[in-house]
Amino acid sequence: MQLSATPYEERLTAPRSWWLISFLVGVSMALILLPFGTLPLLGGLVGGTAVAAVVASSYGSPRIRVVGGFLIAGEAKIPVTALGEAEVLDPEEARAWRTYKADTRAFLLLRAYIPTALRVDVTDPADPTPYLYLSTREPERLAEALKSARAAA
DSSP, X not given: OOOOSSOEEEEOOOOHHHHHHHHHHHHHHHHHHGGGOHHHHHHHHHHHHHHHHXXXXXXXXXXXXXXXXXXXXXXXXXXXXXXXEEEEEOHHHHHHHHTTTOOTTSEEEOOTXXXXXXXXXXXXXXXXXXXEEEEOSOHHHHHHHHHHHHHHO
């Protein structure tokens, strides 16, 4: 298996504010358990914060990779030979493709807290998916990695 000329990897981590919210969930749990004593209060603080942090981390942890002639986005794995042109979307255009321009058959790796995205056409006639919408903080770099991987394939 040949590696792509320009390997790319990005983790779509949750924003910092989510970690503060996780702590506030723990504080809320502690306040709920306050009438039962100090030990339940501490358990609520630690347990509530831990559960909220796990939820934030699991939602905010998908990866986008271009490696070995494949685009791996979340749980999807697509050969770069089945992909067409990539269009870099600025925040306004990305919002449009998330809302009124969206096709219900499209594959969306959507994270609303990431303002930019990349839209990649799917050229495989056997695949009903018209395009991939990938939220990414570095759409130009991802487009270049896909272009390099297609050239190498």
